[in-house]
Amino acid sequence: MRLELDRIGHAFLGRAVFEDLSLSLDESEVVALVGPSGCGKTTVLQIAAGLIDQLRGRVRRSYQRHAVVFQEPRLLPWMTARDNIAYGLAASGAGRAARHAVAERRAAEVGLHPRDLDKYPAELSGGMRQRVAVARALAVDPEVVFFDEPFTAVDVGLRRVLQDLVIEATARDGFSALFVTHDLSEAIRVANRVVVLSGRQEGILAERRLEGPPGSRDDRAVFELVQDWMQDPAFADLFDGGREAA
Amino acid sequence: MRHGLAFLGWAGRYVWSGWAGAAGLFCIAAAWQAGHEAYGSFILPSPLETVREMAKLAGDAAFRHAALETAERAAAGFALSVLIGTAAGIAAGYSFAAMRLMRPIITVILGVPPIAWIVLALIWFGASGGTAIMTVVVASLPISFAGGLEGVATRDRALDAMARSFGAGSWMRLRTVTAPHLVSYLFPAWITTAGSAWKVTVMAELLSNAGGLGGDLASARALFDIPRVTAIVLVVVAFAIFTEYVLIQPLRDRLEQWRQAGLPWGVKR
Numbered sequence: 001m002r003l004e005l006d007r008i009g010h011a012f013l014g015r016a017v018f019e020d021l022s023l024s025l026d027e028s029e030v031v032a033l034v035g036p037s038g039c040g041k042t043t044v045l046q047i048a049a050g051l052i053d054q055l056r057g058r059v060r061r062s063y064q065r066h067a068v069v070f071q072e073p074r075l076l077p078w079m080t081a082r083d084n085i086a087y088g089l090a091a092s093g094a095g096r097a098a099r100h101a102v103a104e105r106r107a108a109e110v111g112l113h114p115r116d117l118d119k120y121p122a123e124l125s126g127g128m129r130q131r132v133a134v135a136r137a138l139a140v141d142p143e144v145v146f147f148d149e150p151f152t153a154v155d156v157g158l159r160r161v162l163q164d165l166v167i168e169a170t171a172r173d174g175f176s177a178l179f180v181t182h183d184l185s186e187a188i189r190v191a192n193r194v195v196v197l198s199g200r201q202e203g204i205l206a207e208r209r210l211e212g213p214p215g216s217r218d219d220r221a222v223f224e225l226v227q228d229w230m231q232d233p234a235f236a237d238l239f240d241g242g243r244e245a246a
Numbered sequence: 247m248r249h250g251l252a253f254l255g256w257a258g259r260y261v262w263s264g265w266a267g268a269a270g271l272f273c274i275a276a277a278w279q280a281g282h283e284a285y286g287s288f289i290l291p292s293p294l295e296t297v298r299e300m301a302k303l304a305g306d307a308a309f310r311h312a313a314l315e316t317a318e319r320a321a322a323g324f325a326l327s328v329l330i331g332t333a334a335g336i337a338a339g340y341s342f343a344a345m346r347l348m349r350p351i352i353t354v355i356l357g358v359p360p361i362a363w364i365v366l367a368l369i370w371f372g373a374s375g376g377t378a379i380m381t382v383v384v385a386s387l388p389i390s391f392a393g394g395l396e397g398v399a400t401r402d403r404a405l406d407a408m409a410r411s412f413g414a415g416s417w418m419r420l421r422t423v424t425a426p427h428l429v430s431y432l433f434p435a436w437i438t439t440a441g442s443a444w445k446v447t448v449m450a451e452l453l454s455n456a457g458g459l460g461g462d463l464a465s466a467r468a469l470f471d472i473p474r475v476t477a478i479v480l481v482v483v484a485f486a487i488f489t490e491y492v493l494i495q496p497l498r499d500r501l502e503q504w505r506q507a508g509l510p511w512g513v514k515r
Binding site for chain 1: 404405407408410411412413418422423426507
């Protein structure tokens, strides 16, 4: 067990977001956390990553290093792509030469051209910035990676490419991951297990284990599974756009 | 080698951009010349006369000593006000309590007229450099304070959270996340401080009779030596231009090079 959330609860200004939520992450397991907008997915991730403190419950971590890939790339605009990728290593005190060697290797893995490494984020396209953000997370050799809806702002084709990068990286490096998304087909593509969070403060509504490793599902299988789950009442929140208005 | 060439290219561009600044200065000189032709040498000596007087003054050892004295006082006042103001501003930006405590103090300092500080400083320090330095510090400290405070208060919290997620300590976050953002708030404050440091030093010297360029200005006024007065004014302005465009702006340009990276071709300057 890499990470265990034990009956955690959180509230903003007295209004409960979720209560008694328990979730665990096994070694080399990718768990996708899905749910409608505003259900607290990101809050769960931030608590798991230690970015905010939970009000109730406990978080047990049995690993050394983690990394977060945020919804926005969150690159430092005053650093080149190379230094951005190496940021986590700089924070852990690695030497300059070692940092740059790792940055170059990870950049190649996420499909960045060596030429782009000397550019500032303002000179990179949105997709390239998100690739830099993924490379920055992988650069610290994390045991757990938290993905917070990382690919919502890129086009469909690029999203597939970036998902494939994540699938490839999990298979190669063997880290565990918590992947927050509101896109069911994305969850099915990248994860070993899908967990549905309620939009009505009811905690976890459903949990589905997927068969086979993440890379093994083709488009047809993903599509059929989504169609199948759409009929399931546990997933109703995800497809109910009028919920927030009501 | 590559870095050396890039530096040379940058330096060349910076020096070359001086032409535009020179054009602005010559516009002032032209207006000055027109004023001289309308009112005559006694009211307003011509730019050429002034420059000649300046050349004469530059050969005068006593004047060089006075100019050096003023430069030292202005530099000391600038350094102290920038150090204290920036440090206090950064502290106030990070700590809500410190901000609540320091804001009224700054308002009080701003509310007391500089001329009153000169009188007080005269009583405390007498006719010495201390009067000028203290007046500069008190007059320009609030600017750096406001710059530091605003810079820290408007730092990007999302980037800060990113840095924390990688385990960056508070010193590293200050260095890599807050400081580069802070620079764009601090430099305008520092440039204003540098400009007012010169002005206030000369004023304090003149009023406290403490030598320096202000003292020279007082005696030139007593002698009705108008070209000398304009020459001294020109010397002070030259010092101010030197501090801003030779000492501060190049540093800012180097630190903020990343901003230029985002600009598309054609609108670089």
